[in-house]
Amino acid sequence: MLWDPQLLLNAIVSGLLLGGFYAAVTVGVSISFGMLDIVNIAHPAFIMLGSYVAFLLNGTFGLDPILSSIIVLPAFFALGALVYQIYYVAFERRGQESLRGLAFFFGLLFISEVGLILVFGVDYRFVEAPYIGPSLHLGFLDFPLRMLIPCAVSLAVLASLQLYLSRTFMGRAIAAVSQDPLALRLMAANPTRVKRIAFALSIATASIAGALLIVIQPVEPSMGRDYIGRVFAICVLGGMGSFPGTLLAAMLLGVIENITSTFYGPSWSPAVAFGFLLLTLAFRPAGILGR
Amino acid sequence: MRSGTFFFAALAVAGLAFESLRLLENEYLFFAGYVVLQYVVLATAWNILGGYTGYVNFGTAAFFALGAYTSVALGKLVALPIPALMLAGGVISGVVGLGMGYLTLRLRGVFFAIATLALAVVVQTLITNWDFVGGSRGAYTVRPAVVPLLGSYVQYLFLVMLALAVIAIAIAHAVEGSRLGYGFATIRDDEAAAEASGVPTLRLKLVATTLSGALMGMAGAPLPYYVTYLDPASGFNLAYAVNSIAMPLIGGMTSWVGPLIGALLLGSVQQVATVSNWFGGHPEVNLLIVGVLLILFVIAAPNGIVGLIGAEARRSGRR
Amino acid sequence: MSAALLQVENLSKRFGGFMALDAINLEVESGARLGLIGPNGSGKSTLVNCLCGTLRNDTGRVRFEGAVMDGLAAHQRTRLGMARSFQLPRPFGSLTVAENLRIPLLYTVNIRRGHHVPRAEIEAREAELLGLVGLAGKAHQRPRDLSQVEMRKLELARAMAAEPKLLIADEAMAGLSHAEVDDILALLRRLNEAGITIILIEHIMRAVMSFSDRLVVLVAGRKIADGRPDDVVRNPEVEKAYLGE
Numbered sequence: 037m038l039w040d041p042q043l044l045l046n047a048i049v050s051g052l053l054l055g056g057f058y059a060a061v062t063v064g065v066s067i068s069f070g071m072l073d074i075v076n077i078a079h080p081a082f083i084m085l086g087s088y089v090a091f092l093l094n095g096t097f098g099l100d101p102i103l104s105s106i107i108v109l110p111a112f113f114a115l116g117a118l119v120y121q122i123y124y125v126a127f128e129r130r131g132q133e134s135l136r137g138l139a140f141f142f143g144l145l146f147i148s149e150v151g152l153i154l155v156f157g158v159d160y161r162f163v164e165a166p167y168i169g170p171s172l173h174l175g176f177l178d179f180p181l182r183m184l185i186p187c188a189v190s191l192a193v194l195a196s197l198q199l200y201l202s203r204t205f206m207g208r209a210i211a212a213v214s215q216d217p218l219a220l221r222l223m224a225a226n227p228t229r230v231k232r233i234a235f236a237l238s239i240a241t242a243s244i245a246g247a248l249l250i251v252i253q254p255v256e257p258s259m260g261r262d263y264i265g266r267v268f269a270i271c272v273l274g275g276m277g278s279f280p281g282t283l284l285a286a287m288l289l290g291v292i293e294n295i296t297s298t299f300y301g302p303s304w305s306p307a308v309a310f311g312f313l314l315l316t317l318a319f320r321p322a323g324i325l326g327r
Numbered sequence: 328m329r330s331g332t333f334f335f336a337a338l339a340v341a342g343l344a345f346e347s348l349r350l351l352e353n354e355y356l357f358f359a360g361y362v363v364l365q366y367v368v369l370a371t372a373w374n375i376l377g378g379y380t381g382y383v384n385f386g387t388a389a390f391f392a393l394g395a396y397t398s399v400a401l402g403k404l405v406a407l408p409i410p411a412l413m414l415a416g417g418v419i420s421g422v423v424g425l426g427m428g429y430l431t432l433r434l435r436g437v438f439f440a441i442a443t444l445a446l447a448v449v450v451q452t453l454i455t456n457w458d459f460v461g462g463s464r465g466a467y468t469v470r471p472a473v474v475p476l477l478g479s480y481v482q483y484l485f486l487v488m489l490a491l492a493v494i495a496i497a498i499a500h501a502v503e504g505s506r507l508g509y510g511f512a513t514i515r516d517d518e519a520a521a522e523a524s525g526v527p528t529l530r531l532k533l534v535a536t537t538l539s540g541a542l543m544g545m546a547g548a549p550l551p552y553y554v555t556y557l558d559p560a561s562g563f564n565l566a567y568a569v570n571s572i573a574m575p576l577i578g579g580m581t582s583w584v585g586p587l588i589g590a591l592l593l594g595s596v597q598q599v600a601t602v603s604n605w606f607g608g609h610p611e612v613n614l615l616i617v618g619v620l621l622i623l624f625v626i627a628a629p630n631g632i633v634g635l636i637g638a639e640a641r642r643s644g645r646r
Numbered sequence: 647m648s649a650a651l652l653q654v655e656n657l658s659k660r661f662g663g664f665m666a667l668d669a670i671n672l673e674v675e676s677g678a679r680l681g682l683i684g685p686n687g688s689g690k691s692t693l694v695n696c697l698c699g700t701l702r703n704d705t706g707r708v709r710f711e712g713a714v715m716d717g718l719a720a721h722q723r724t725r726l727g728m729a730r731s732f733q734l735p736r737p738f739g740s741l742t743v744a745e746n747l748r749i750p751l752l753y754t755v756n757i758r759r760g761h762h763v764p765r766a767e768i769e770a771r772e773a774e775l776l777g778l779v780g781l782a783g784k785a786h787q788r789p790r791d792l793s794q795v796e797m798r799k800l801e802l803a804r805a806m807a808a809e810p811k812l813l814i815a816d817e818a819m820a821g822l823s824h825a826e827v828d829d830i831l832a833l834l835r836r837l838n839e840a841g842i843t844i845i846l847i848e849h850i851m852r853a854v855m856s857f858s859d860r861l862v863v864l865v866a867g868r869k870i871a872d873g874r875p876d877d878v879v880r881n882p883e884v885e886k887a888y889l890g891e
Contacts, residue, residue, distance in 0.1 A: 509745070
C-alpha cells in the first residue's frame with residue numbers, strides 16, 4: 037500500500053490536533069486517578085453530559101458551545117463534589133474502594149448512557165458555530181478550525197491547571213494529598229475537603245472537554261465507551277498524574293489513531309486506543325516518561 | 328456438603344424443574360428460561376473471579392462472544408453437536424483468559440479491571456472486521472433438522488444450558504470448600520499477606536481467570552443456534568457486562584448462592600419486563616433499572632441479598 | 647561459627663527520590679537472636695519487606711541458606727523457610743481466627759512436606775498455636791472482633807504457622823502489658839531453642855536487650871551499629887541518633 041506523503045502529513049497534523057483535544061479529555065482522570073487514586077471510569081459519562089449540555093444551550097439560546105461550557109462550570113463542579121461525597125461516605129471511609137468503587141462508577145457510566153439514550157435518542161447531535169467548517173491552509177496542510185480551536189482551548193486548560201496546582205495553596209495541597217495526608221493535616225488543610233475539591237475540579241474539566249468534543253464531531257450516547265480506553269491509555273502511558281506526560285501520550289495516541297483510521301479505515305479506530313492500553317499495561321505500566 | 332453429593336442434588340433439582348416446565352406446555356417459557364439460565368452461568372462464572380478473588384472483570388462480553396463466534400466459525404467448517412461446540416468455546420475463552428491474566432494480573436486490581444474493558448473492545452473490533460464470521464453484517468446459523476433427545480429445538484437448548492448451569496454451580500461450590508477457595512479468599516482480603524503466608528497468588532489468579540473465562544465461553548457457544556442471526560452488536564451487548572456484575576453483587580458475592588439468586592431474580596424480571604412491554608418498548612429501561620439497583624446495592628447492601636438475609640437471621644436469632 | 651543463614655549484601659531501596667535503605671550489609675547466623683532497632687521511618691520494615699520479597703530491592707542481594715533470593719516471589723521465600731509478621735496487622739478479614747492460621751498450613755507446610763496435612767493435624771496445630779499466643783478462646787471469631795493487641799498475636803501466630811527457619815517479628819509486642827511481653831519473649835526463646843532463628847524488631851528496649859544476642863541499629867536507612875547489645879547501646883552515635891527507654 038502506497039502511503040501518499042501529503043495524506044500522511046495531514047493525518048499526522050490532525051492527529052496532533054486530536055491529541056491536544058484528548059489531553060483535555062484525559063486531564064480530569066489524571067487528577068482523579070493519577071493523583072487521588074480514584075478509579076473514575078465514569079469520567080467519559082460526564083464528558084458526554086458536557087456535550088449534551090452544550091448541545092442544549094446551543095440549540096436553545098444559540099450560545100457558543102465552548103462559552104456555554106464555561107458558564108456551566110460551577111454546576112459541574114458541584115456535581116463532582118456531590119459524587120465524591122457519595123463515594124467517600126460509601127466506600128473510601130470504609131476502606132473498600134477497589135471492587136465496590138469500581139462497580140459504583142461502572143453503574144454511573146452506563147446509567148448515564150442509558151439516560152442519555154432515553155432523553156435524546158440514538159441519533160447524532162451536533163452544534164452550530166462559525167468555526168465549524170472553515171480550515172486554515174498552509175501549503176497542502178489543512179488545519180480544520182473545528183479541531184484547531186479545541187486543541188488550543190485544551191492546551192489553555194492544561195496550562196492553567198498546571199499553574200493552579202503549582203502556585204496556589206489549594207493546588208499544592210491537591211498535589212500533596214495523595215502522597216502525605218498527615219502532613220496536610222498538620223498544615224491545617226482537611227484532606228477530605230482537598231480531595232473533594234480536586235475531584236470536583238476533574239469533573240469540571242469534563243464540562244469543557246464535552247463542549248470541545250461536540251465541536252469536533254457530532255455525538256451520540258454510546259460514544260463515551262470508546263473514550264474509556266483512550267483516557268486510561270493516555271493516563272497510564274503519560275505517567276499517571278503528570279500533565280506534560282499526559283499531553284505527550286495524548287498526541288502520540290491521536291497521531292497513531294488518525295493514521296490507522298486514514299489508511300486502514302475507521303472501524304479499527306477503537307481497537308487502537310484499547311490495544312495501546314493493553315500493551316502499556318502489559319509492558320510499561322510506569323508510562324513513557326517512567327517513574 | 329461434599330462435592331459429589333452436591334452435584335447430584337443439583338442435577339436432581341434441575342431435572343425436576345425441567346420436567347415441571349414441560350408440564351406447563353408453554354414453549355415461550357423455555358425460550359425465556361434459556362436466557363435466565365445463561366445469566367446463571369455468566370453470573371456464577373463472573374463471581375469465581377470477582378467475588379472470590381476480588382478482581383473485577385468488565386469484559387464478560389469478550390469471553391461470552393468468543394464462545395459464540397467460535398461456534399459460528401466452526402459451524403462453517405464442520406457440523407458439530409452443541410456440547411462439542413461448548414467445549415471448543417470454553418477452551419478458546421479459557422486460553423484468552425489465561426493470556427489476559429498473564430499480561431495484567433501482576434498489576435493492581437484496578438488495572439486488571441481496566442484491561443478487561445480494553446479486551447472487550449479489542450475483541451469486538453477484531454470480530455467486526457473478520458469477514459469469515461460475517462463481520463458487521465452478521466452471520467446466520469441454521470438449526471439442525473433433527474433435534475437430539477427432545478421434540479423441540481428450543482427445549483433442547485434449554486436443557487443444554489440447564490446442564491451447564493448445574494456444572495457451573497457445582498464447580499463454584501467445589502471451589503468454595505476447597506484449599507483453592509481459601510486461597511482465593513486470602514487474595515481478596517489481603518494479597519500481600521497471602522503471599523507472605525505462602526499462597527502463590529499469581530498462579531491462583533490465573534486459575535480463576537481461566538476458569539471464569541472458560542465458563543463464559545461455554546455459555547456463549549449455543550447462542551448462534553438460539554438467535555439464528557448473530558451480529559457483533561448483539562454478541563457484545565453491554566447488557567452482558569452489566570448483568571454479570573450486577574447479578575452477583577445484588578445476589579451476594581461470597582458464595583455460589585448469590586449469583587444464582589441474582590440471576591434468577593434479575594433475569595426473570597427483565598424477561599417479564601420485555602414481554603409485558605412495561606416501558607413502552609424501550610429495552611434500555613431494563614438496563615437502567617439494573618444499573619440503579621447495582622448502585623443502590625453497592626452502596627447500601629454490599630453483601631447482597633444473601634448478606635441481608637444473613638444479617639436478618641442473626642438479628643432474629645439474638646432476640 | 648555456624649554458617650550464615652541469611653546474608654544481605656549491599657542492599658538499597660529507593661522510593662522516588664527518597665533513599666529508604668542505603669547499602670545495608672548484614673549476616674545472620676543460624677540459631678541467632680538478632681534485635682533490630684531504630685527510630686520510626688529508619689527503614690526497618692522496608693528491610694523486612696525486601697528480605698521477604700514483598701518489595702523488590704534496587705541493588706544488592708539477599709541470600710538465604712546460600713541460595714540467592716533475587717526474583718523469587720514472597721510465597722516462594724516463605725516456603726523456603728522465611729516467615730514474618732506485619733508491623734500493622736494484616737489479617738484475612740473474611741476468615742475466622744483459626745482459618746487465618748490454616749492458610750500457611752495449607753499453602754506452606756503442605757508444599758514443603760510434599761503431601762496434604764491431615765485434617766486432624768491441622769486442627770490440632772491451629773489449637774496449639776492459638777494457645778501459645780493466648781488466643782485459645784477466639785478460634786471462631788473474626789479478626790474484626792479482636793483488639794489491636796490480639797490482632798498482633800494473631801499476626802505472630804500466623805507467621806509461626808508457616809514453620810519457618812527464620813522468623814521475623816515486626817513490632818509484635820506493641821501495646822502489650824508487661825506480663826504479655828514476657829509471655830511473648832518466653833515463646834520466642836522457646837522457638838529459638840528449638841532451632842528457629844529470630845529477628846526481633848521492637849521499640850520496647852527491655853525486651854530487645856534481654857532477648858538479643860546481637861543488636862543492629864538502623865537510622866535513616868543506614869546501618870550504624872552491629873554487635874553485642876551492651877557495646878551497641880554505649881555507642882555514642884547510637885545514643886545520639888536513637889534515645890532508647
